[in-house]
Structure formats: structure tokens, C-alpha cells
Amino acid sequence: MTYYNxxxxxxxxxxxxxxxxxxxxxxxxxxxxxxTSPDDSPFHRYVDxxxxxxxxxxxKGKRTKIDxxxxxxxxxxxxxxxxxxxxxxxxxxxxxxxxxxxxxxxxIMDLANELAATGLPDVLSMxxxxxxxxIWNLTDQLLDLFPPGELHEDRSxxxxxxxxxxxxxx
Amino acid sequence: MKFRRARFQNFRLLRDLELxxxxxxxxxxxxxxxxxETGKTTILNALQWALFxxxxxxxxxxxxxxxxxxxxxxxxxxxxxxxxxFEHSYERKxxxxxxxxxxxxxxxxxxxxxxxxxxxxxxxxxxxxxxxxMSESGYTPISGGELLLRQILESxxxxxxxxxxxRALSFITSEISVGEKRRRVQKAIRDMLGxxxxxxxxxxxxxxxxxxxxRAREFGGGGELERLFARKADIEGxxxxxxxxxxxxxxxxxxxxxxxxxxxxxxxxxLAKGDKEQLIRLMNQxxxxxTKAREQLEKLxxxxxxxxxxxxxxxxxxxxxxSKSGATLDELRAKGRIPRTAxxxxxxxxxxxxxxxxxPLEPGHPRHAHVMQLIQxxxxxxxxxxxxxxxxxxxxQKLPGIADSSSGWRDGVRAVVDRRDELETRIRELETxxxxxxxxxxxxxxxxIAFLRDQRRNLREAxxxxxxxxxxxxxxxxxxxxxxxxxxxxxxTLQKRQGISRRLQSRLAAAEDILEVIRKSYxxxxxxxxxxxxxxxxxxxxxxxxxxxxxxxxxxxxxxxxSYDIAVHGPQTRxxxxxxxxxxxxxxxxxxAFILALADVSNVKAPNVIDTPLGMMDPLIKQSxxxxxxxxxxxxxxxxxxxxxxxxxxxxxxxxxRVITLTNSAHxxxxxxxxxxxxxxxxxxxxxxxxxxxxxxxRITDADAGYLKKRAD
Numbered sequence: 001m002t003y004y005n006x007x008x009x010x011x012x013x014x015x016x017x018x019x020x021x022x023x024x025x026x027x028x029x030x031x032x033x034x035x036t037s038p039d040d041s042p043f044h045r046y047v048d049x050x051x052x053x054x055x056x057x058x059x060k061g062k063r064t065k066i067d068x069x070x071x072x073x074x075x076x077x078x079x080x081x082x083x084x085x086x087x088x089x090x091x092x093x094x095x096x097x098x099x100x101x102x103x104x105x106x107x108i109m110d111l112a113n114e115l116a117a118t119g120l121p122d123v124l125s126m127x128x129x130x131x132x133x134x135i136w137n138l139t140d141q142l143l144d145l146f147p148p149g150e151l152h153e154d155r156s157x158x159x160x161x162x163x164x165x166x167x168x169x170x
Numbered sequence: 171m172k173f174r175r176a177r178f179q180n181f182r183l184l185r186d187l188e189l190x191x192x193x194x195x196x197x198x199x200x201x202x203x204x205x206x207e208t209g210k211t212t213i214l215n216a217l218q219w220a221l222f223x224x225x226x227x228x229x230x231x232x233x234x235x236x237x238x239x240x241x242x243x244x245x246x247x248x249x250x251x252x253x254x255x256f257e258h259s260y261e262r263k264x265x266x267x268x269x270x271x272x273x274x275x276x277x278x279x280x281x282x283x284x285x286x287x288x289x290x291x292x293x294x295x296x297x298x299x300x301x302x303x304m305s306e307s308g309y310t311p312i313s314g315g316e317l318l319l320r321q322i323l324e325s326x327x328x329x330x331x332x333x334x335x336x337r338a339l340s341f342i343t344s345e346i347s348v349g350e351k352r353r354r355v356q357k358a359i360r361d362m363l364g365x366x367x368x369x370x371x372x373x374x375x376x377x378x379x380x381x382x383x384x385r386a387r388e389f390g391g392g393g394e395l396e397r398l399f400a401r402k403a404d405i406e407g408x409x410x411x412x413x414x415x416x417x418x419x420x421x422x423x424x425x426x427x428x429x430x431x432x433x434x435x436x437x438x439x440x441l442a443k444g445d446k447e448q449l450i451r452l453m454n455q456x457x458x459x460x461t462k463a464r465e466q467l468e469k470l471x472x473x474x475x476x477x478x479x480x481x482x483x484x485x486x487x488x489x490x491x492x493s494k495s496g497a498t499l500d501e502l503r504a505k506g507r508i509p510r511t512a513x514x515x516x517x518x519x520x521x522x523x524x525x526x527x528x529x530p531l532e533p534g535h536p537r538h539a540h541v542m543q544l545i546q547x548x549x550x551x552x553x554x555x556x557x558x559x560x561x562x563x564x565x566x567q568k569l570p571g572i573a574d575s576s577s578g579w580r581d582g583v584r585a586v587v588d589r590r591d592e593l594e595t596r597i598r599e600l601e602t603x604x605x606x607x608x609x610x611x612x613x614x615x616x617x618x619i620a621f622l623r624d625q626r627r628n629l630r631e632a633x634x635x636x637x638x639x640x641x642x643x644x645x646x647x648x649x650x651x652x653x654x655x656x657x658x659x660x661x662x663t664l665q666k667r668q669g670i671s672r673r674l675q676s677r678l679a680a681a682e683d684i685l686e687v688i689r690k691s692y693x694x695x696x697x698x699x700x701x702x703x704x705x706x707x708x709x710x711x712x713x714x715x716x717x718x719x720x721x722x723x724x725x726x727x728x729x730x731x732x733s734y735d736i737a738v739h740g741p742q743t744r745x746x747x748x749x750x751x752x753x754x755x756x757x758x759x760x761x762x763a764f765i766l767a768l769a770d771v772s773n774v775k776a777p778n779v780i781d782t783p784l785g786m787m788d789p790l791i792k793q794s795x796x797x798x799x800x801x802x803x804x805x806x807x808x809x810x811x812x813x814x815x816x817x818x819x820x821x822x823x824x825x826x827x828r829v830i831t832l833t834n835s836a837h838x839x840x841x842x843x844x845x846x847x848x849x850x851x852x853x854x855x856x857x858x859x860x861x862x863x864x865x866x867x868x869r870i871t872d873a874d875a876g877y878l879k880k881r882a883d
Contacts, residue, residue, distance in 0.1 A: 004557075027475070038475035048479045055487035083481040086564055087488055093561075094494035099502060102561070103554050135474055139583060142483070146580050 005085060006105035007075025012050055013113045016068040018120055022049055025127055025134055042127070042135040046072045049123060051084055056122045057115030058091045064117035075109060088112050171322060171776045172805045173217075174275065177253040180237055181216045183209045183834070185852040191777070191807055192827025193257065199800055199825040200807045203815065203860055204832040205841070205869070209853040210781050210809040214332050217779065220252040220280045221323065223297065223316075235292060237284045240850045244286040247295075247404065251281035253642060258322050259775075275304040276312075278319060279642055281649070295653075300645040309641025311648070323776065333765055333780045352734040358768060359703060359734070402657045405650050412647045419640045423633065430629045437622045445619050446611065453607045460600040467593045474586045477579065485568060486576035496565030499558055508555045508562070513548045516541050699771060704730040707760075707767035710802065714759040714795045725752075728760060736764060754786035759795055766802045777805040782814060789817035800825045812869075812878075815860045819877065822860050829859035833867045843868040857881075 014022055026049060027041045043049040050072075057064070078084050092101045092108040101107060123138075130137035173191040178184035187209075191200040204210050215227060224231035237248040259273045282297035301315025312318055477483070485492065502508045515526075520541055525531050531538045568575075708728045717723035725746070727739045738746040738760065746752065748760055762783060769778065783799070784792045796818055800806055806825075815822065822829070833842065836851040844865050846854055856866040862881040863872040872878050 038471040042475050042478055044475060044479065051484065052478060052487075055484050058488055058491050081479075081481075084484070086561065087484055087492070089557075089561055090492045090495040090565065091488060093498055094491040097498065099495075099498055099558055100554065102557055135471070138478065139474070139587070142478075143580065143583065145487070146576065 003079050003082060005075065005079045005082075006102070007078055007085065007088070007109055010075045010106060010109040011069075011071040011113075012047060012073050012075060012077070012109075013066055013069035013071050013116075014046075014050060014053075014120060015066045015117055016070045018124070019070045019072075021124055022046065022120070025049060025124075039133040039135045042138050045077075047077050050116050050120075053116040053119035053123045054088070054091070054112050056119030057117070058095070058119070060118055061095060062118045063111065063114035066113060066117050069113070075105075091115065171256055171258045173777050173779075173807065174255040174257055176213075176217060176220070176255070177251075178213070178216050179252075180241075180248050180250045181219075181252055182212045182236065182238055183851060183853050184212055184216060185238060185850070187832075187853050187855055189213070189830060189855070190828060191805065193805065194827040197825055197827030198803060198805050199822070199827060200805075201815075201822055201826045201829040201860055202807065202809050202832060203812065203829065203858070204809055205811050205834075205837070207837070208832050208834045210832075212853075213809070214779060214781055216252045217254060218332050220254045220278050221319065223280065223299065235284070236282060236294065237286070237292070238850065238852075241286060242850060247283045247285045249281065249283050251279060254278045255638075276319075276322075277302040277304065277309055277638060277641065278315075279645055281646070298649040298652075300649070302641045302645065304638075308637035311641070311645055331769075331776050331778055333762075333778065333783070355730065355734040355736060355764075358764075359700060359730075402654060405654045405657065409647060409650050409654070412643050412650065416640065416643050416647070419636055419643065423636055423640070426629055426633045426636065430626065430633065433622055433626045433629060437619060437626065440614075440619045440622060446614050447619070449607055449611050449614070453604060453611070456600050456604050456607065460597060460604070463593055463597050463600065467590065467597065470586060470590050470593065474583075474590065477583055477586065480579055480582070482575035482579040482582075485572050486579065489569075489572045489576075492565055492572070493569055496562065496569055499562035499565060502558065503562060509559045513545055513552075516545050516548075520545075700730055700732065700734075703764075703767050703771045704728075706770050707736075707763045710766050710770075710798055711760050711763035714763055714798045715756050715791060716794050725756065728763070730764070736760065755788065755791045758783060758785065758787065759791065762795065762799060766799065770802055775804045777807055778803045779807040779809075781809040782811065783808060784810060784814040784818070787814075792818045793821050796821045796825070810860075812875075816877065819860055826860070831856050831858040831862075831867045837869075841869050843870055843872070 025041050026043045026046055027036055027038060028045050043052075078088075088108055089102050092111055093099050095111065126138050126141040127134040128137060130140055132140070172193045174193055175188065175190045177188045179186055189202065192198060202210070202213070218226035219231075219236075227234045236250040241248055255275065255277045257273050257275045259271050261269050261271050278299070278301050280297055280299045283295045284292050285295075286292050299316050301312045301319055302309040303312050499508070519525055520531055520538070523531050525537060525541075529537060531541060707730060711728045712719070712723075712725070715725060717725045719726045724740055725738060726741060726743070728748075729737050729739070731737055736748060738748050738752060740746050740751075748757060752760065762780070765778070769776075778799070780799075784795060787795060792814070833846070833854045833856065834851065835842075835846040835848060835854055838845055846866065854866055856864050858864050858867050858881050861877065861879060863869070863878050864881040868880075873880075
């Protein structure tokens with residue numbers, strides 16, 4: 001069975017400037033001497049952090065150029081999570097208003113990398129702000145994006161809920 | 171039956187000696203290391219005397235002196251005694267047919283007083299015997315103790331359970347006639363089958379009658395009266411002495427009770443503060459629980475981490491983008507741009523050759539070429555259309571569920587968080603509990619419970635020892651009071667004895683009747699049992715000498731023939747003379763195999779006390795004899811010399827639950843290195859095992875013997 005992956009040979013990138021910091025929050029760190037705890041490194045792989053950055057960047061609808069990119073992997077990795085391919089295409093269609101952009105995977109990947117560059121500082125601040133371990137900071141801040149709920153109320157007391165584009169889901 | 175301990179006082183060379191025996195099932199062997207002339211045979215005789223009385227002594231005790239030959243004070247009588255503490259197990263079946271075993275502890279005590287009359291002459295008062303049973307309140311005398319002991323011993327098997335390595339050869343020695351050998355073998359088998367007990371009972375009754383008649387005749391002379399007065403004074407002196415000691419014992423027991431109570435209270439107090447062992451156990455439990463909780467937490471952390479990779483989170487974050495794209499694609503659909511369905515229509519028109527507008531579409535016509543171009547363009551765009559159609563479907567499918575899936579993500583987070591909170595709280599609680607336990611452990615006083623329990627055990631042991639002595643002294647007191655009473659009686663006593671004599675004769679008649687019945691049973695039982703003894707003896711013998719008939723060993727088999735010969739067969743069933751054709755080691759092995767086979771077949775469970783069984787044996791035979799003997803005895807007590815022990819130390823390491831070394835003080839300076847002091851000969855005991863020597867037992871060759879090491883004091 002073959003899978004649909006138009007991004008097979010395209011590069012996923014982050015800014016070189018963030019490389020070390022991103023590295024810190026991923027469990028599969030290259031050259032890691034010790035196994036890191038999920039509490040300190042909440043993301044399993046680079047691609048997981050990158051995709052969250054894409055989501056946050058897309059919510060802002062802002063592209064950020066990457067001066068010095070670090071090519072951490074190819075789009076081949078997306079085949080394991082085909083829903084990510086679909087979402088990247090939705091983001092591209094919605095931001096370009098051009099459905100036929102799906103014929104241009106390279107443009108979609110460029111868009112995704114630039115959206116990730118926008119969202120990456122937000123992800124990093126979500127991880128580090130809040131006074132807890134990165135996993136708790138991130139959990140709390142993501143929950144703040146959700147409509148008020150039991151857990152949300154419990155954990156939002158000291159955390160800012162001012163993420164841009166945060167809208168309640170009806 | 172198993173021996174627990176024995177105490178010998180003034181029994182020949184055994185001036186004051188105590189021995190303990192191993193009663194462990196896993197290590198049933200007790201080794202008493204003793205060189206020649208160190209009292210081994212004397213111990214055998216003393217133990218037999220304690221259990222079986224005068225009959226068990228050489229020449230039935232006639233002219234057999236009990237007191238030490240170098241007794242220093244000939245003016246006063248010598249009190250000789252042997253105490254033997256043993257346990258005996260009783261078995262019974264419950265209603266379900268299961269065997270229930272209970273074990274009792276007894277103390278057999280036989281004593282006698284001997285007066286030294288000259289250099290080579292002495293006289294012995296009739297011995298006294300008492301059997302005491304251990305209970306929670308101490309040692310209680312049992313009336314009819316000797317009879318109970320006989321029942322416990324099951325049969326008169328002293329020759330078999332107390333075996334002299336040399337004397338055992340009498341079953342096969344050529345020094346006696348064939349008839350005599352047969353008689354001995356037959357007797358041994360009959361003893362084990364239990365007949366001897368009845369026969370000896372009758373003999374005992376006859377002897378008792380003779381004794382009473384003899385004693386009756388003895389009364390009458392003035393000299394006798396004088397002797398009786400002196401005897402009475404002597405008895406009264408001893409009574410005073412014993413009563414004083416009993417008072418001391420009472421005092422000590424009272425003090426021990428107080429001490430015991432105090433230790434118990436300390437233990438209770440310490441337990442209230444916390445039992446150290448229990449605390450450690452509890453801490454280990456808590457640590458284990460903490461480890462498991464930490465493992466669970468680690469799994470939860472991974473689960474928590476995986477929440478950030480969930481599609482539901484991404485969908486929630488990108489719901490606006492997905493929604494907008496969905497609307498765009500719906501619009502395309504509404505405009506009919508997707509899916510593109512023109513190809514089948516155009517193809518149909520080409521086949522009909524007429525356009526929808528009615529114009530002809532014949533090949534070669536420019537309109538035909540135009541429609542062909544349209545079909546080609548449509549085909550190229552269909553992959554993109556398919557994808558857009560799929561995306562539209564996906565958007566329409568997922569959009570309505572975004573709210574649900576995002577709350578699903580939130581619920582997932584909540585569940586993980588709740589479980590993490592719960593676990594982390596528990597881990598913190600465990601940490602606190604562990605800290606508290608550690609603090610409690612640290613604060614426990616140095617005098618821990620284990621030490622107090624040791625103290626309590628020591629006090630209990632002291633109480634037991636004192637109770638035992640109390641029982642023995644009370645027994646002595648009763649004996650002396652009885653003796654005084656006997657001395658006090660006059661002719662009336664004689665009449666009474668005559669009455670007893672008549673009763674004994676009646677009993678004798680009854681016993682003779684019983685004997686007649688039993689004799690008729692002999693033949694039938696022997697016929698069944700002898701082949702069985704023969705079979706077991708053969709197996710044990712071949713095992714001991716490591717002879718395998720299938721490997722063409724010279725010795726092929728051994729048997730007890732129906733005529734009670736112990737026979738050995740070589741190749742082609744040729745008969746070998748055990749005494750002439752077997753070497754010394756095999757002869758010993760053969761007699762030991764015979765004895766063990768008798769015990770095995772009769773199922774009599776009693777200690778086997780064997781003197782120098784391993785003499786003349788090479789190392790391999792020694793080891794197999796030892797292993798076989800241990801495997802077939804419930805309790806094995808061996809008297810071994812250093813040379814017998816040599817080369818089987820490792821077997822002794824394995825099997826021996828207790829090792830004691832005995833030394834004859836008279837061996838200094840010829841054989842012993844150190845002066846044991848004292849002006850008389852005696853057997854000394856030390857705790858050296860079969861690999862050690864010390865200042866007490868060191869012989870002049872020990873230091874050079876590489877296999878012995880000096881024991882640290």
C-alpha cells in the first residue's frame with residue numbers, strides 16, 4: 001500500500017538560532033548522553049514541536065522568513081501521521097485562498113516552515129513560562145487556549161490566557 | 171528416638187563430661203573426635219548403662235567397676251551417674267487418616283553408689299533409675315519410667331545401636347565357630363524384630379526374684395545392722411546436701427523468673443517503640459511500593475508527552491483554517507469544479523459522433539480534435555481534483571467533531587493529570603513515611619530487640635538447665651528417701667518382700683505362657699523378614715564398597731542365608747569367606763550394612779552410635795560408607811579418630827550437625843602438647859571440630875598436619 005505524501009523529499013526547517021533550545025525540549029536529542037525525562041522534554045521528536053509551531057503560526061497567519069535554516073529532517077517523516085499532511089494542505093488553502101496550491105508541495109512546505117518560524121518563539125515561551133516543569137507549563141498554556149472547563153479553571157489561575165487567536169470552540 | 175545430650179559423672183574416666191548431639195534432620199551426624207584410650211568405649215558403655223542398666227555392661231556388670239580407677243578419696247563412697255536427655259516422637263492418625271506426630275523430651279537418669287573397700291575391691295549399691303519428662307513446668311518424674319523406656323526403645327537392640335567397629339565384626343569373624351556366628355546373626359535379627367524384649371523381660375523377672383530371695387537372706391547379722399546404720403547416716407548427709415542445693419535452685423529460679431519478666435518488659439517496651447526488624451521490613455515494603463509508583467509515573471509521563479502529538483489538539487488549534495478551506499472546497503464543489511465529471515459525457519458524444527449542440531463530431535473534423543483536447547486536459551487535472559475532493563470530504567467529516575475531539579483532548583489531559591497527581595501525592599506520602607521510618611530506626615536504642623531476644627533465650631536456657639537439675643536433684647532426693655526408708659524397714663519388710671516374691675512368680679508364670687506363644691510366631695515372621703534383611707544388606711554393602719556387579723566387580727553380592735550365615739558371592743556365584751577373602755574395610759562395611767539393614771527392615775528409629783567405623787578404609791570407601799550410613803540413620807553418632815577423619819572432612823562438613831573433641835589428660839606429655847593440669851586422669855572436652863585443634867586437644871603431630879588449623883580462642 002502506498003501512502004500519499006507530497007512532502008516526501010522536502011525539508012522541514014527551523015531557524016538555526018533556535019536549534020539548541022528546540023533540542024532541549026525534545027526527547028530524541030542527537031548525541032544525548034542521558035535519557036531526558038518527558039517532564040523536561042515534552043516532545044518526543046523535533047517534528048512534534050515543529051508541527052505545534054506551525055499550528056500556532058497558522059493561527060497568527062503570519063509568515064516569518066528564516067535566515068539561517070537548520071534542516072532537521074525531510075517530509076518523509078510525515079507519512080507516519082497522515083493527518084499532518086492533510087492539515088498542512090488545509091492551512092495552505094486557507095492562507096492562500098488557492099485550492100490548487102496543493103499541486104505545489106514545495107510552496108506548502110515553504111509556507112509551513114515560515115509559519116513554524118512564527119510559532120516557534122510562542123512554543124518556547126509556553127514551555128518555559130509558568131514556573132513549572134516544561135511539560136506542565138506547556139499543558140497549562142495550551143489548556144488556556146481551550147474554552148473554560150473544570151480543569152481549565154483549576155489550572156488557569158496564575159497563567160496568562162492571552163494567546164493570540166484564542167477563540168472558544170462552540 | 172534421638173539423643174539430645176548426655177552427662178556423665180564419675181563413670182570411670184568420665185569424671186564430669188557433657189555431650190550434646192545433633193538432632194537436625196538435615197545434618198543428623200554427630201562426630202565425637204577421640205583418639206585411642208580417650209573414653210570412647212566407656213561412653214558407649216555408659217550410654218547403654220543409662221538406657222538398659224547392668225545387663226548392658228560388659229559381663230552384665232559383674233566385676234565391672236563404674237567409678238574412676240584413680241579415685242583419690244577411698245574413704246567416702248563414689249556417686250556415679252549418667253543422664254541422657256532424648257526426644258521421642260509419637261505418631262497417631264487423625265480422623266482423616268493423616269499421621270500426626272508429636273515429640274516429647276525425656277531425661278533418663280541412672281545412678282549408683284560405689285564404696286571402695288581396698289585396692290582391687292569395691293562394692294556397688296543397687297543402681298537407681300528415673301525417667302523424667304520435660305514439660306512447661308520443668309522435669310516431672312514418670313512412675314514406671316523404666317517400662318516406658320523399654321517401650322520407647324521398642325526392643326533390646328543395644329548391640330546394634332551401640333556398635334563397636336571391631337566388635338561388630340563378630341558376625342563374620344573366623345575366631346568363633348560357624349554355629350556361634352549363626353546364633354549371633356539370628357539373635358540380632360530377633361532382637362530387631364522385638365522378641366528379645368519379651369525374653370529379657372522374663373529374665374528380668376527371674377533375676378528380680380533371685381535378687382529378692384538373696385536380699386532376704388542377707389538380713390539377720392549384727393554386722394549387717396551396723397552397716398545399715400552407717401549407710402543411713404551417709405544417706406541423711408546426702409539428703410541435707412541435696413535439700414540445700416534444691417533451696418539454692420529455688421532461689422535461682424525465682425531470680426530467673428524476675429529477670430525473665432524484666433527482659434520481657436524491655437522487649438515489650440522496645441516493640442512499642444518499634445521493632446527494628448519489623449521497621450526494616452516495613453521500609454522495604456514502602457520502598458518497593460515507591461519503585462512501582464515511580465515506574466507507573468514514568469509511563470504516565472510518556473503518555474502525557476504523547477498528548478502534544480495528538481491530531482485532536484492540532485485540529486482544535488487549526489479549526490479556523492480547516493473551516494475556511496472546507497468552505498473553499500465546498501464552493502468548488504458547488505461550481506462543479508470538483509469532482510470533474512465531463513470526461514464520460516465527452517467520450518459518449520465522440521462515440522455518437524454528435525455534439526450536445528447537435529453539430530457533427532466526425533473524426534477529422536476540427537470540433538472532434540477540440541473535444542479530444544478537452545478530454546486530455548481533464549485527465550491531467552483529475553489527480554489534483556481527487557485530492558481536493560478527498561480534502562473536502564475530510565474537512566466536512568472533521569469539522570463537526572472538532573469541538574468533541576478538542577474536549578476529548580482536554581479530558582485526556584485531565585485524566586493524565588489526575589492520575590499523575592494521585593501518583594505523585596502517593597510517592598510524596600511514601601517519601602514522608604520512609605523518612606519517618608528512617609527516623610524511628612535511627613532513634614531505636616542500641617539495645618535492639620534481637621539482643622533482648624538473645625537475652626531472653628539465654629535466660630530460658632538457664633531456666634531449663636536449672637529445672638533439669640532440679641528434677642535430677644529431686645529424683646536423687648526421692649531415691650535417697652527411698653533408700654532411707656528401705657534401711658529403716660526390718661523383718662516386716664522381709665515379709666513384704668516375700669509377698670512381692672510370690673507376685674513375681676505369678677508374673678513369671680504368665681510370662682512363660684506368653685513366651686510359648688511368641689516362640690511359635692518366631693518361625694513365620696523370620697521366614698518373611700530374613701530375605702528382606704538380606705536384600706537391603708546386599709544393596710547397602712555394594713553401595714558402600716562401590717562394587718557394581720554389572721561392571722564385573724569381584725564382589726557380586728552378599729546375603730543372609732536361611733540358616734543365618736552372612737555369605738558373600740564372587741564371580742559365577744562362587745562363595746567367598748567374608749573373614750578370609752574380604753579385606754578389613756569390606757568386612758567392616760559388610761557388618762555395618764547388616765546392622766543398617768536390620769534397622770531399615772525393622773523400621774526402628776533410634777540413634778546409631780558407632781565406635782571407629784572407618785578404620786582401615788581407603789578414602790573412597792570411607793566416603794561411601796559415611797554417605798550410606800548417614801542416608802540410612804535417623805541419627806548417627808560416630809566416634810572417630812583423626813586418622814579416620816582424614817580424607818572425608820568434606821563429607822563431615824556436609825553431614826555433621828555437631829562435632830566435639832575429647833582428649834585424655836593422661837596423654838600428656840607423650841602425645842599431648844600442653845599440660846592439662848590436675849592430679850587425676852580424666853576426659854577433657856573442647857569445641858574443636860574435625861578441622862581444628864586447640865590448647866586442650868593439641869597432639870604433638872597436629873601442628874605439622876596441613877589439614878588441621880589452630881582454633882582461635
